[in-house]
Amino acid sequence: MDENSRALYDRALSVAPGGVNSSVRAIHPYPFFVERGDGAHVIDADGNRYLDCVMGYGPLLLGHDLPERVQSAIQREAAAGPMYGAPTEREVELAEFVTRHVPSVEMLRFVNSGTEATVSAVRLARAATGREKIVVMQGGYHGAQESTLVAGEGHHTTPSSPGIPESFAEHTITVPFNDAEYARGVFENHGSEIAAVLTEPMLGNTGIVHPVDGYHETLRELCDTYGSLLIFDEVITGFRVGGLQCAQGALGVDPDLTTFGKIVGGGFPVGAIGGRTELIEQFTPSGEVFQSGTFSGHPVTMAAGLETLRYVADEDVYEQVNALGQEVREGLTDVVADRAPEYTVVGRDSMFKLIFTRDGATDERHCTAGCRQDEDCSRFEHCPKDGADVGRADTERWERLFWPAMKAQGVFLTPNQFESQFLSAAHTEADVETLLDAYREAL
Structure with missing residues (x-):
C-alpha cells in the first residue's frame, strides 16, 4: 500500500x-x-x-x-569533477547546438532554472527598451518571479502572492490569451511604456491552450510597431513541441527573446535566455545588464542536455x-x-x-x-x-x-x-x- x-x-x-x-x-x-x-x-x-x-x-x-551514450556523457563529466567556476567546452557546444536549430536564437546565456531565465529576460527587455511595463497573459505562468506573479485584468493588477510589493504589479499588464483586440487596445493606451510581451507559445501550465490562428502574428506586429520586445517562454515547449526548432518554428513566428529550461538540461536543473546577438550581448560582461550565477553552465547539466539533444536528432x-x-x-x-x-x-x-x-x-x-x-x-x-x-x-x-x-x-x-x-x-x-x-x- x-x-x-x-x-x-x-x-x-x-x-x-x-x-x-x-x-x-x-x-x-x-x-x-x-x-x-x-x-x-x-x-x-x-x-x-x-x-x-x-x-x-x-x-x-x-x-x-537514459540511452547508454547519454548516461556515459553524464558519468564522464561527473567523474571529472563536480564544477569549476570556469567555462567548459560543453557549454559552448550546447549553445552552438541551440543556435544552430532554433531560428530566432543567435546567442545564449545559460542559467539554472526557468524562473531565473524569465527573470533575466524581463530585466534585459527593460534595459534594452528603457521602459518598465511588461505584458503577460492572464493565467499564464513564468516561474516564481515578482514581475509576473500578478492577478487582475489589464493595468488593474495586484500581486498574487504576499511578499511582493504593489509597485511590481503596477508595471505588469495582463491580457487574455487569444484576444487580439484586447492586446491592440492595451498597446494603443500604453504602447510607449511597454518593454515586452511575455507569453508561452501555448499555455502549457494552464491546461495546454493552443493559439488561435494569427494571434502570435498580431503580438509580433504590435511589438514591431511600438518598439517592444516579444518574449516566448519555451521552458515547457522548448525541444518538445515543434522538434528542434521548438514551438516558435512550428508556429512560424520569431520572438526577440526566448527562455528555455527542462529538456535543454537533459533532466538536470537548467534555464537559458536566447535571442538576437545585439540583445543578448547586453548582459554582463559584454554589456551592462547584470546577470551571473555560480552554477550557470554547470558541466554535468551541459553534458546531459547536449547528449540528449544529439541523441534526439540522431534517432528520430x-x-x-x-x-x-x-x-x-x-x-x-x-x-x-x-x-x-x-x-x-x-x-x-x-x-x-x-x-x-x-x-x-x-x-x-x-x-x-x-x-x-x-x-x-x-x-x-x-x-x-x-x-x-x-x-x-x-x-x-x-x-x-x-x-x-x-x-x-x-x-x-x-x-x-x-x-x-x-x-x-x-x-x-x-x-x-x-x-x-x-x-x-x-x-
Whole structure:
C-alpha cells in the first residue's frame, strides 16, 4: 500500500513547509515518495509501480532509463569533477547546438532554472527598451518571479502572492490569451511604456491552450510597431513541441527573446535566455545588464542536455513520441465522446491533457487529436481560449475524484487540472492502451 510514503511525509512535515519542496507536489491527502524510475514508470517507496505521464513536469523526453551514450556523457563529466567556476567546452557546444536549430536564437546565456531565465529576460527587455511595463497573459505562468506573479485584468493588477510589493504589479499588464483586440487596445493606451510581451507559445501550465490562428502574428506586429520586445517562454515547449526548432518554428513566428529550461538540461536543473546577438550581448560582461550565477553552465547539466539533444536528432525521437501523443489524444477523443462529451481534449506533439470543461458542445468533434482552435469546428466557441476558461472547468472534480481514480489504476498524472501531461521515448503502444483503459474506467 503506501505506509512508507505516509511515514516519509510525516517526517517531511517537520522539516519542509507542507512536507514538500515545490507546492505542486502537495497531493491530497499526501504524496507518494518516488524511490526510482524505470523507463516510462516510477516505483514508490512502498514498491507500487505507476505509469508516469508527468516525466518530471516535462524534462524527461527520453524517459527514466537514459540511452547508454547519454548516461556515459553524464558519468564522464561527473567523474571529472563536480564544477569549476570556469567555462567548459560543453557549454559552448550546447549553445552552438541551440543556435544552430532554433531560428530566432543567435546567442545564449545559460542559467539554472526557468524562473531565473524569465527573470533575466524581463530585466534585459527593460534595459534594452528603457521602459518598465511588461505584458503577460492572464493565467499564464513564468516561474516564481515578482514581475509576473500578478492577478487582475489589464493595468488593474495586484500581486498574487504576499511578499511582493504593489509597485511590481503596477508595471505588469495582463491580457487574455487569444484576444487580439484586447492586446491592440492595451498597446494603443500604453504602447510607449511597454518593454515586452511575455507569453508561452501555448499555455502549457494552464491546461495546454493552443493559439488561435494569427494571434502570435498580431503580438509580433504590435511589438514591431511600438518598439517592444516579444518574449516566448519555451521552458515547457522548448525541444518538445515543434522538434528542434521548438514551438516558435512550428508556429512560424520569431520572438526577440526566448527562455528555455527542462529538456535543454537533459533532466538536470537548467534555464537559458536566447535571442538576437545585439540583445543578448547586453548582459554582463559584454554589456551592462547584470546577470551571473555560480552554477550557470554547470558541466554535468551541459553534458546531459547536449547528449540528449544529439541523441534526439540522431534517432528520430520526435517522430516516435509525437506519434504516441497523437494516439493518446485520438484515443481520449473517442473515450470522452462516449463518457463525457462536454470535456475537451488538448495538447500537441508529446503533450496532452483532458480539460473538464463544463459547457463544451456535445456534438461530433472536428479536432480529433487535441483542440487546435479551428474556427470551422462546431466546438470552437466552447473550447478554452485562455487561462480563465480553463479555470472555469471542473477543477475540483479533476483533483478530488479523477486523479485518485487514475492513481488507483497505476497511472501517475500531474496532480491538478492545469499542468500538462507528457510522454517520452520510453513509452510504448502497450502503455498507451493501459493509459486509455484507465481513462475509460475513471470517467
